[in-house]
Amino acid sequence: MTHGKSLLMPVLLTAIFGIAICSSSMAQKRGGTLHAPLRDNPPSASVAEETTSSTLVPFMPIFNNLVVFDQLAKKSLPSNIKPDLAEHWKWSDDGKVLTFELAHGVKWHDGVPFTSADVKCTWDTIRGVRDGGWRKNPRKSWYENLKDVVTHGDYEVSFVLDHPQPSLLSFLASGFSPVYPCHVDGQTMRTHPIGTGPFKLVEYRRNREVKLVRNPDYFKKGKPYLDAIEYRVIPNEGTRTLAFVSGQLDMTWADVSLDGEKNIKAQQPDALCDLAxxxxxxxxxxxxxxxxxxxxxxxxxxxxxxxxxxxxxxxxxxxxxxxxxxxxxxxxxxxxxxxxxxxxxxxxxxxxxxxxxxxxxxxxxxxxxxxxxxxxxxxxxxxxxxxxxxxxxxxxxxxxxxxxxxxxxxxxxxxxxxxxxxxxxxxxxxxxxxxxxxxxxxxxxxxxxxxxxxxxxxxxxxxxxxxxxxxxxxxxxxxxxxxxxxxxxxxxxxxxxxxxxLGVCQYPYVKNAVRATNSIYNTYRFEDVWLNK
Structure with a gap:
């Protein structure tokens, strides 16, 4: 089975949080800074080493996967898997080999070219056959069936399985499956990660904030739309709500309860909340x-x-x-x-x-x-x-x-x-x-x-x-x-x-910030998000 798709995707007619918002006929505005909260201090910036949304949410925009769940879809489903660093993919007839053709001209944030070697390094580290300097390896159990990762030149790579496993593609589409650079050590990835993604890290102050800025060399031309994203660490739920209703934040953390929604709507009737x-x-x-x-x-x-x-x-x-x-x-x-x-x-x-x-x-x-x-x-x-x-x-x-x-x-x-x-x-x-x-x-x-x-x-x-x-x-x-x-x-x-x-509340001017309901980890790339103000 072959799956090939253009990397320049049209903006789909979709709803933000299932409520309503932007169609492809509405021109995206460029610029602006999205202000969002974090519930906890990220234990580190290394998405591959952590299991918490407190790391994944602020740092997913730094990275790309081989494939990714549609960031505008309300559910993270196999049918919603889209190209990312891989432009095409194909299963072997026996279902034991999944081969990816990779995008050309992609660069890491430090200017080093991305190649198939980075894919092999990432999953060899996860499999435990390469020392990437990681302290933790929580996704190793996902890949017990992965026998080898084989490169074919700089722009093709195959995942070789011991036995067929249809779920492999969904594993690779998860927000927890970024491709890491071979040339950057584990310590650096925990403190100042280097990715290929739409945003670069400019500041990570523990217990304070995470600041990202637009990657001007992003390989998906025209994206991202935002100039920057700023995340503030606000552990107390009441303080987070106050920051949102007072206009300091453009959206809430994804833990708004039914009572919380009622409180927010009483103070900001125009806020859009989606609970599920x-x-x-x-x-x-x-x-x-x-x-x-x-x-x-x-x-x-x-x-x-x-x-x-x-x-x-x-x-x-x-x-x-x-x-x-x-x-x-x-x-x-x-x-x-x-x-x-x-x-x-x-x-x-x-x-x-x-x-x-x-x-x-x-x-x-x-x-x-x-x-x-x-x-x-x-x-x-x-x-x-x-x-x-x-x-x-x-x-x-x-x-x-x-x-x-x-x-x-x-x-x-x-x-x-x-x-x-x-x-x-x-x-x-x-x-x-x-x-x-x-x-x-x-x-x-x-x-x-x-x-x-x-x-x-x-x-x-x-x-x-x-x-x-x-x-x-x-x-x-x-x-x-x-x-x-x-x-x-x-x-x-x-x-x-x-x-x-639970759910998220946001102001109506925040467009294309979609939260999938069947996973709290997969839709924070934010390369499609823009501010209509």
Missing amino acids: ALFTLGELIYNPNEVALKDDRLRRAIMLAIDRKALAQVMTQGHAVATGIFMPPPAGSWGLTTEEMKGLPGFDPDVEKNREAARKLMEQMGYSSEHHKQLKLMVVNRPAHVTPATLLADQLRKIFIDVTLDAVDISVWGQRVTRRAGYQFTLWSAAPAIDNPDVILFEQLSCKSSRNYSNYCDSKTQEMIEQQSQIADQEKRLELVHAIDRRIAQQAARPALFTSY
């Missing part, structure tokens, strides 16, 4: 080194005690109810509906019936209304995590479990789960890079993944994970993915608690 069910899933992760939580009865009792509808009411006013480990339809492409989850532990709509079964399991372990199990739940010290954790603690008290919350900074949380030490269990807000089974399964549940924080390893599940990855037929693959989802629920291995319903 997002692929941010609240889950419980058990410390694999915690002996007490290895008891299947305890984990099953916890699964039975969860009232997901009550959590959905608190978290999203009932707009989004969690099911399994994938985002349920219609927002997601691979998840099970609430109806399809019935019959699995904790998904009977009769909550009291579920909890009675949970209490019987607790009684088998020697607990009762007079003798409660004591557990400590680690949670990130943000309202979006503390609120559901508090409600969960109340629900578990009904089955003889007393939960003490341990609220910690996100950096402390990351250190503890990485070491598998310093906590018993934790509420984790998982936001997969893309709505794709391979990303979620290989990264979070594969026996081989360092980001499988619970060390879950089941031979049958592992076999199913690897099998679904090779299936090209969407319906057949979906059937197996659903079977995996049900199996995880039956084992009470990773209880899903809630999904998010």
